[in-house]
Amino acid sequence: xxxxxxxxxxxxxxxxxFVLNEQSKHPESRGDFSIxxxxxxxxxxxxxxxxxxxxxxxxxxxxGETNVQGEEQKKLDVLxxxxxxxxxxxxxxxxxxxxxEDEEAIIVEPSKRGxxxxxxxxxxGSSNIDCxxxxxxxxxxxxxxxxxxxxxxxxxxxGKNMLAAGYCMYGSSCTLVLSTGSGVNGxxxxxxxxxxxxTHPDIKIPKKGKIxxxxxxxxxxxxxxxxxxxxxxxxxxxxxxxxxxxYIGSMVADVHRTLLxxxxxLYPADKKxxxxxxxxxxxxxxxxxxxxxxxxxxxxxxxxxxxxxxxKIHERSPIFLGSYDDVEEIKALYAAEEKA
Ligand code: AFP
Numbered sequence: 001x002x003x004x005x006x007x008x009x010x011x012x013x014x015x016x017x018f019v020l021n022e023q024s025k026h027p028e029s030r031g032d033f034s035i036x037x038x039x040x041x042x043x044x045x046x047x048x049x050x051x052x053x054x055x056x057x058x059x060x061x062x063x064g065e066t067n068v069q070g071e072e073q074k075k076l077d078v079l080x081x082x083x084x085x086x087x088x089x090x091x092x093x094x095x096x097x098x099x100x101e102d103e104e105a106i107i108v109e110p111s112k113r114g115x116x117x118x119x120x121x122x123x124x125g126s127s128n129i130d131c132x133x134x135x136x137x138x139x140x141x142x143x144x145x146x147x148x149x150x151x152x153x154x155x156x157x158x159g160k161n162m163l164a165a166g167y168c169m170y171g172s173s174c175t176l177v178l179s180t181g182s183g184v185n186g187x188x189x190x191x192x193x194x195x196x197x198x199t200h201p202d203i204k205i206p207k208k209g210k211i212x213x214x215x216x217x218x219x220x221x222x223x224x225x226x227x228x229x230x231x232x233x234x235x236x237x238x239x240x241x242x243x244x245x246x247y248i249g250s251m252v253a254d255v256h257r258t259l260l261x262x263x264x265x266l267y268p269a270d271k272k273x274x275x276x277x278x279x280x281x282x283x284x285x286x287x288x289x290x291x292x293x294x295x296x297x298x299x300x301x302x303x304x305x306x307x308x309x310x311x312k313i314h315e316r317s318p319i320f321l322g323s324y325d326d327v328e329e330i331k332a333l334y335a336a337e338e339k340a
Pocket of ligand 1: 123124125126127128215249250251252254277278
């Protein structure tokens with residue numbers, strides 16, 4: 001990269017410009033999707049600012065307690081949820097919202113309704129907040145089947161029906177990764193401009209990776225194929241070098257690294273949690289959508305993750321996602337077990 005030229009770059013591809021360019025490829029488009037996305041981007045900027053201030057907030061009072069002004073402080077995940085729900089409803093483009101924070105789906109009142117359903121985790125990895133580890137927002141977007149009526153079935157669709165998916169990572173920088181179904185692009189927030197700028201165009205995951213990412217503390221409860229795969233990562237029998245282990249415990253950060261460097265992220269089923277831990281609608285589907293769009297794969301241990309049809313909005317599923325060849329190995333181990 002020519003850093004000198006970069007320092008003086010004046011022709012910036014902002015996320016708004018990028019989305020409008022995409023929109024112009026569809027002359028029939030009325031701009032509804034661009035408007036929805038601009039509201040999601042606003043939510044991400046708001047949460048980014050709140051996360052950056054989280055350490056500072058401790059000086060004036062702990063989350064959930066009262067600060068020196070006597071005001072009740074909201075926990076960051078509760079605050080993030082409120083921010084996204086309000087941003088999405090006020091876009092006038094949504095009809096059903098499913099949030100990790102809310103037991104029930106939110107059906108938007110008719111006067112504010114649009115044709116999109118948004119499933120999201122407003123602040124995933126929130127148990128990491130207090131130690132400053134990267135956390136993020138994950139989202140997926142569906143279109144409603146019948147514009148006249150909003151029903152729960154509109155969000156209980158397989159992930160392959162999603163129109164778009166993405167995440168925003170609040171880390172050393174704030175990065176928004178998005179796919180609208182034709183590749184994956186990454187944008188970094190320039191704090192001086194308050195704009196997300198295209199910094200990672202057309203992300204492609206390496207075909208095979210050198211990293212595996214899993215909570216090994218659950219190993220004693222794993223099934224055979226998962227245990228065999230991890231064993232192969234550490235003690236390969238084909239002459240290839242052993243893989244490195246990297247696990248942050250914050251899905252957005254673990255998946256972001258996997259997308260850029262390659263390798264595999266797994267949250268398998270185990271004896272204690274036969275459906276794994278991660279939620280289908282707002283963790284498994286959006287991340288699987290991005291992986292496939294970047295040339296990788298995503299598998300549940302039984303099927304392609306995006307083919308799964310959820311029956312409940314907060315359903316969980318095991319997940320293995322990442323570099324094409326690595327996931328192919330996991331699929332072969334499950335196929336062999338089924339045969340045996
Ligand atoms: P929290 O939101 O409770 O921190 O959970 C984060 C998460 O859902 C996901 O981001 C991680 O990949 C996963 O859980 C980590 O789970 P383990 O702590 O069981 O490894």
